[in-house]
Amino acid sequence: MELIFKQYYQDVFLAVVRVVSQAEVAEDITQEVMFDFWKNHRRISVNISLRAYFRRAGVNKALNYIRDNKHKWNTEDELETEPSITLNARELMEHSELEQLVDAAIDSLPEKCRLVFVLSRFEELTYNEIADQLGISPKTVENQISKALRILRNTLQPYLGQRNL
Amino acid sequence: MSDKLKGLKQWLHAGNDAQHAEQLEELWAVTSSYKRRTLPNPETAFVEFSKKQTIGKTSGNGGVLLRMTMLRAAAAVLVLIGAGFLLKSVFFAPDVAMLTVATDAQTTKVFSLPDGSVISLNRNSQLIYPEKFSGDIRTVQLIGEGFFEVSADKAHPFIVETQAGKVRVLGTKFNVRAFPDEQSLEVFVKEGRVAVIPADGKSYELDPGAFLQYDQASARIGLTRKSNDNDLAWKTGKLSFQNAPVSEVVKAVERLYGVKATIEHEDLANCPVYFNVSVGKLQDVWSVLETTCEGVDVEITGQESFLIHGHCCQ
Numbered sequence: 001m002e003l004i005f006k007q008y009y010q011d012v013f014l015a016v017v018r019v020v021s022q023a024e025v026a027e028d029i030t031q032e033v034m035f036d037f038w039k040n041h042r043r044i045s046v047n048i049s050l051r052a053y054f055r056r057a058g059v060n061k062a063l064n065y066i067r068d069n070k071h072k073w074n075t076e077d078e079l080e081t082e083p084s085i086t087l088n089a090r091e092l093m094e095h096s097e098l099e100q101l102v103d104a105a106i107d108s109l110p111e112k113c114r115l116v117f118v119l120s121r122f123e124e125l126t127y128n129e130i131a132d133q134l135g136i137s138p139k140t141v142e143n144q145i146s147k148a149l150r151i152l153r154n155t156l157q158p159y160l161g162q163r164n165l
Numbered sequence: 166m167s168d169k170l171k172g173l174k175q176w177l178h179a180g181n182d183a184q185h186a187e188q189l190e191e192l193w194a195v196t197s198s199y200k201r202r203t204l205p206n207p208e209t210a211f212v213e214f215s216k217k218q219t220i221g222k223t224s225g226n227g228g229v230l231l232r233m234t235m236l237r238a239a240a241a242v243l244v245l246i247g248a249g250f251l252l253k254s255v256f257f258a259p260d261v262a263m264l265t266v267a268t269d270a271q272t273t274k275v276f277s278l279p280d281g282s283v284i285s286l287n288r289n290s291q292l293i294y295p296e297k298f299s300g301d302i303r304t305v306q307l308i309g310e311g312f313f314e315v316s317a318d319k320a321h322p323f324i325v326e327t328q329a330g331k332v333r334v335l336g337t338k339f340n341v342r343a344f345p346d347e348q349s350l351e352v353f354v355k356e357g358r359v360a361v362i363p364a365d366g367k368s369y370e371l372d373p374g375a376f377l378q379y380d381q382a383s384a385r386i387g388l389t390r391k392s393n394d395n396d397l398a399w400k401t402g403k404l405s406f407q408n409a410p411v412s413e414v415v416k417a418v419e420r421l422y423g424v425k426a427t428i429e430h431e432d433l434a435n436c437p438v439y440f441n442v443s444v445g446k447l448q449d450v451w452s453v454l455e456t457t458c459e460g461v462d463v464e465i466t467g468q469e470s471f472l473i474h475g476h477c478c479q
Binding site for chain 1: 171172175176185188189191192193195196198199200201202203204205207208210211213214263265267291293306308328345346
């Protein structure tokens with residue numbers, strides 16, 4: 001178990017933290033995923049790669065957590081004002097600071113918007129799959145994606161221009 | 166841009182964003198680091214994990230909790246020290262990657278290791294081993310059950326590590342079973358001698374034909390006996406009972422299929438039976454048992470539990 005744990009812990013954590021956004025919560029959920037695996041190992045049949053299995057287990061648990069703690073979603077979300085983050089050109093020089101900036105930009109998206117974005121970007125779910133998972137319509141997913149992209153593009157605009165691909 | 170990025174493709178098709186394709190690609194690339202810097206250290210996380218396992222197991226018994234926790238913590242430290250050695254040998258040997266072979270609930274696998282040893286892996290099991298053995302010791306990690314035919318190399322002992330302890334050999338044929346949910350380490354030997362070193366740190370030498378079971382929760386040897394062919398049924402595909410009590414049939418079935426079966430009447434438990442059966446569907450094994458003795462009936466009482474009715478007919 002120890003080797004498995006160490007091999008996949010970070011993968012699971014990353015998948016989970018991207019969904020729930022708080023590192024502390026994500027650590028708890030990741031521990032739970034590993035514990036479940038340890039406890040039920042013999043009853044779990046892994047037909048995909050173990051890595052994919054763990055990621056999926058993590059995302060499912062994270063979504064359950066979000067569901068159970070569904071707070072301000074339904075009404076407030078639509079009224080929320082779009083966030084703005086001030087970019088400092090000097091900060092962009094440092095790679096780690098860029099990472100912080102990306103984190104901050106995504107974290108400050110309205111909650112539903114952020115969740116839809118994350119599932120699309122990192123889990124590469126289709127709009128229909130996201131709609132199923134979150135119990136919203138595919139049209140809403142599409143709208144939220146557009147919204148997320150618009151906000152992120154605005155926030156990260158100065159950086160996008162300078163980047164050499 | 167890779168075709169694999171199905172998410173990005175969706176973005177590009179998201180109506181009003183079509184004209185900003187280039188920016189979207191950049192956005193896709195830039196966001197790849199999201200939350201990456203919050204990654205925790207798996208070593209620390211594992212210590213945390215070991216503690217939680219303890220709490221989960223002993224919470225019903227407050228009196229021993231503290232003592233158990235301390236023992237577990239001590240064990241965890243030992244495990245970590247052990248892992249340190251392992252990691253060292255992995256990291257300092259260039260080009261050595263760890264490989265994993267895993268089986269699902271339906272299949273078993275037979276494969277060989279870089280040293281020529283042949284491993285048969287039972288269902289729901291995993292073996293982790295280095296791409297290339299280096300250093301003085303050949304070490305592999307097992308989760309679940311496997312039969313090892315280790316190629317002889319006196320200069321390089323072969324060690325199978327499990328969560329409940331390890332098995333050390335020079336070159337022999339033996340079986341190791343250590344499913345995490347069973348909290349147990351079982352070893353039996355076909356050929357040669359092996360040393361079983363459970364998590365309690367003691368060492369037990371096994372000769373051919375010996376079967377040893379170590380119980381992780383009580384940290385004790387639970388059972389020693391002669392091994393029989395049915396112990397290896399997962400690999401041979403055969404169960405054979407010659408004058409064996411029904412209770413033994415049940416034990417073998419429970420072990421093999423990971424189910425629970427209860428015998429209703431004691432006289433049936435002690436009832437000797439004779440039959441051979443190929444290991445396939447569990448239902449087939451029950452059918453054969455039912456036909457060996459009229460009046461015996463196996464009732465399904467749950468997804469993985471059975472009740473055996475009837476009396477001995479001998």
